[in-house]
Amino acid sequence: METPDxxxxxxxxxxxxxxxxxxxxxxxxTRLLRQAVALCGNVTLAEDLAQDTLVEAWKCLHRYNGRCQxxxxxxxxxxxxxxNALRKNxxxxxxxxGGRDQDEFEKHAGNLADHAALPDQxxxxxxxAVLVRQCVRALPAKQQQVIHLRFYVDDSLEGIAAALGCxxxxxxxxxxxxxxxxxxxxAFSAVLxxxxxxxxxx
Amino acid sequence: xxxxAQNRELIVWLALNALHARQARHLxxxxxxxxxxxxxxxxxxxxxxRLAEGEANPDIQASEIFHxxxxxxxxxxxxxxxxxxxxxxxRGTVLNWRVALPAIAALAVVxxxxxxxxxxxxxxxxxxxxxxxxxxxxxxxxxxxxxANYQRVANQSLDKLDALLTRQxxxxxxxxxxxxxxxxxxxxxxx
Numbered sequence: 566m567e568t569p570d571x572x573x574x575x576x577x578x579x580x581x582x583x584x585x586x587x588x589x590x591x592x593x594x595t596r597l598l599r600q601a602v603a604l605c606g607n608v609t610l611a612e613d614l615a616q617d618t619l620v621e622a623w624k625c626l627h628r629y630n631g632r633c634q635x636x637x638x639x640x641x642x643x644x645x646x647x648x649n650a651l652r653k654n655x656x657x658x659x660x661x662x663g664g665r666d667q668d669e670f671e672k673h674a675g676n677l678a679d680h681a682a683l684p685d686q687x688x689x690x691x692x693x694a695v696l697v698r699q700c701v702r703a704l705p706a707k708q709q710q711v712i713h714l715r716f717y718v719d720d721s722l723e724g725i726a727a728a729l730g731c732x733x734x735x736x737x738x739x740x741x742x743x744x745x746x747x748x749x750x751x752a753f754s755a756v757l758x759x760x761x762x763x764x765x766x767x
Numbered sequence: 768x769x770x771x772a773q774n775r776e777l778i779v780w781l782a783l784n785a786l787h788a789r790q791a792r793h794l795x796x797x798x799x800x801x802x803x804x805x806x807x808x809x810x811x812x813x814x815x816x817r818l819a820e821g822e823a824n825p826d827i828q829a830s831e832i833f834h835x836x837x838x839x840x841x842x843x844x845x846x847x848x849x850x851x852x853x854x855x856x857x858r859g860t861v862l863n864w865r866v867a868l869p870a871i872a873a874l875a876v877v878x879x880x881x882x883x884x885x886x887x888x889x890x891x892x893x894x895x896x897x898x899x900x901x902x903x904x905x906x907x908x909x910x911x912x913x914x915a916n917y918q919r920v921a922n923q924s925l926d927k928l929d930a931l932l933t934r935q936x937x938x939x940x941x942x943x944x945x946x947x948x949x950x951x952x953x954x955x956x957x958x
Contacts, residue, residue: 587838594829594837602827612833620840697817715783716818722785741779747814 571635579626586626590619593636600640600717603698604647614650618643633724640718641728644710700750708743711736770807771797778804782811910935 571592577585597618601611621642622629629638701712714725722740726733770778777794780786786794798805910916912935921928 583838583841587834587841590837590841591834594834595827598829598833599827608827612836615829616833616837616840619837620844623841624844694820701818712818716815722783737780737783737785738776740783740785741776744779744782744811744814745775747818748810 575629575635578623583623586623589635593639594619596636597639597643600643600713601647603717604643604713614643614646618646621646630727632727634718634720637714637718637720637724637728640714641710644713648706648710700747703750704743704746708739708746711739712743712747715740768803768806770803771801774801774804775807778808779811782808782815 571589574585574589578589594615598611598615601615601618602608605611605614618639622639629635701709704712710729711725714720714728715722720728722733722736726736729736774794774797777786777790781791781794798808910920910931917928917931920931
């Protein structure tokens with residue numbers, strides 16, 4: 566699933582070479598940071614989360630069995646750490662509206678995204694993306710995980726199952742329940758109807 | 768119009784391209800005739816499209832400072848040693864109730880079997896329990912031929928009583944004196 570170079574680096578890292586693992590991190594850290602920002606909604610917290618994820622991956626590298634993409638495995642660790650942090654109240658979900666961190670995140674994301682889009686379009690797109698994330702956030706944690714790994718990490722169902730350590734059937738079942746719930750959510754329906762009315766892109 | 772209940776999961780998997788070709792063919796044939804299922808597929812497909820477009824922050828980049836921080840933390844942290852790996856595996860196995868509960872049950876059964884196997888027979892000090900032991904050792908021959916003793920043995924088993932009576936009956940009797948006219952005369956003289 567990985568390129569020969571990546572496999573070679575992985576072998577070196579497994580042999581205890583921290584520099585080799587550092588090179589692997591360089592490949593994945595930007596994508597991982599984006600995922601963390603999407604989850605936390607706070608760039609500072611997201612950086613801590615992503616860094617801790619990479620360190621944990623280094624410490625338990627022996628657990629990676631190559632049956633999924635390395636990035637999927639990293640994201641599974643990220644999601645678990647995020648869920649644990651939420652349980653300990655160290656983090657607040659990104660979708661909670663009205664907070665200072667959330668405002669900061671929206672501003673930051675708005676500045677970064679859609680440089681080419683008109684301000685109105687960019688604002689609409691940002692607003693609707695936040696709505697979608699809020700809907701996902703309302704799902705049970707395990708369903709959030711599979712939605713995140715399927716749609717934002719974009720791995721195969723087999724890869725997701727390997728990363729989460731569960732059967733493919735379990736992943737499919739969680740996806741079914743998650744998508745069915747999202748379909749029923751009023752907020753999501755509002756996003757969809759709005760999207761249909763405008764007849765175009767989010 | 769509602770979708771067919773048995774097709775809802777299949778429709779979701781079709782929207783995710785996770786359905787086998789044969790099943791997908793059957794389902795598509797069904798969709799042509801079922802408006803409820805068709806509408807459900809359209810709704811699920813809309814959800815998946817919105818989710819797929821929802822990836823945020825495409826322009827965020829990890830800075831060199833970020834990488835240096837990661838590199839520093841990696842140097843400070845060491846990969847788990849073999850002992851830690853085994854401990855983590857053991858913790859993971861033991862804390863997994865699907866493994867732990869059967870293991871505990873199996874250990875309990877094995878423990879109970881071993882204890883039962885090694886437990887010595889209980890020796891009672893009551894007189895009733897002493898009788899069979901005495902019988903087994905052949906000491907029953909020494910039991911006084913009294914009604915009380917016979918009752919005690921009979922309380923244990925009628926077969927044992929029968930065996931006891933047989934043994935006592937076969938026991939050699941003490942030699943009896945032979946009485947003759949001369950011995951009777953001597954006895955009469957002595958009285």
